[in-house]
Amino acid sequence: MLKGTKLYSILFNKCPRCHEGEFFETDNPYDLKNFDKMHKHCSHCGEDFEREPGFYFGAMYISYALYVAMIVTSFVGFVILLNIDAIKLLYFLIPALILVMPVFFRLGRLVWANLFVKYKPQKNKAALE
Numbered sequence: 001m002l003k004g005t006k007l008y009s010i011l012f013n014k015c016p017r018c019h020e021g022e023f024f025e026t027d028n029p030y031d032l033k034n035f036d037k038m039h040k041h042c043s044h045c046g047e048d049f050e051r052e053p054g055f056y057f058g059a060m061y062i063s064y065a066l067y068v069a070m071i072v073t074s075f076v077g078f079v080i081l082l083n084i085d086a087i088k089l090l091y092f093l094i095p096a097l098i099l100v101m102p103v104f105f106r107l108g109r110l111v112w113a114n115l116f117v118k119y120k121p122q123k124n125k126a127a128l129e
Contacts, residue, residue: 004121006114010107016117020044023110029102036105047117056109063108067097 002008003019015021021042026034038049074093078084 004119006119009114009119010110013106013110015042015045015047015049016110016114017047017120018042018045019119019121021047023049023113024106029106032102035102038109045120049113051116056112059108059112061108062111063104066104066107070097070100 002011006016008014009016009019009023012019013023013027015023021044022039023042024035025037025039029035040050041048071093074089074096075086078089078092079086
């Protein structure tokens with residue numbers, strides 16, 4: 001259903017080029033020893049995930065935007081709409097931000113890669129050889 005969209009690649013940890021191979025080595029972002037480990041190339045189409053030194057520096061801005069969206073949404077929802085004290089919100093928000101760090105790290109990289117790589121399903125490893 002979503003295959004062929006950038007959203008599919010981002011949500012399901014797939015290669016932005018072919019949507020077949022895995023982007024990160026593990027699907028579990030809470031495998032803390034391996035949550036940041038990426039494959040060097042796509043196992044299906046051969047797309048290079050290590051494009052150039054510093055390529056994923058821009059992914060930090062994406063994850064920063066995700067953090068800001070979470071904080072603003074929480075503030076508006078809890079403090080403004082539900083009249084909960086802002087200090088009490090911090091008791092919930094700070095641990096929540098720490099818990100979502102591996103997810104936002106991976107989402108930032110997947111979004112960043114999808115900004116620069118177009119979906120081409122016909123490209124596969126056999127075509128490269």
